[in-house]
Amino acid sequence: MNEQRKDILDMLAAGKITVDEAEQLIAALERDQPPVATLPEARPKGKPKYLRVLVDTLEGGEPGRVNVRVPLQLLRAGVKLVALIPPQALQHANAEMHKSGVPFDLTQLKPEQLEALIEHLDEMTVDVDQPDAKVRVFCE
Structure with a gap:
């Protein structure tokens, strides 16, 4: 008041x-x-705290929804923990992921790259093979 x-x-x-x-x-x-500006564009963006993955789909005529919210601190901690894994274990983990169809190399995961990704991942829409599905990945 x-x-x-x-x-x-x-x-x-x-x-x-x-x-x-x-x-x-x-x-x-x-x-x-004077009127107070309350538009979201007028406020500066804060540091993102979560990685959000939203999936909306119609599967078998029924609507389906996935809503995942992962704390970015958990991702940052995970990236830092990769540095503590012995190289032989990383090679074994990479080989198992490739066998499962996940072509991801854990040795290439660096903390500074994660921060750059978070900065640039304002909002992104990912196209999937199903025409009735939409996937959104963004930081909030």
């Missing part, structure tokens, strides 16, 4: 002005104040 509004309410409480006069004064205060 601003100081002028408080003064008006104090005068009303003390019986110095009537309720109608208080309403008129408060209305005049509101007219004199």
Whole structure:
């Protein structure tokens, strides 16, 4: 509550002005104040805290939805832990992932690359093979 509004309410409480006069004064205060910008574009973006994956699909005529929210601190910690894994174990993990159809090389995962990805991953839509499915990946 601003100081002028408080003064008006104090005068009303003390019986110095009537309720109608208080309403008129408060209305005049509101007219004199500049409008406050509340558009999301007017606010600076904060540091993202979560990686969000949303999947909307119609499978068998039924709508399906996946909504995953992963804390970015967990991803950062995971990337840092990769540095502690012995090279032989990384090679074995990479080989198993390739066998499972996941062509990902853990040895190429670096913390500074993750931060760059987070900075640039404002919002991205991923196309999938099904025409009735939509996948969105973004940071919030």
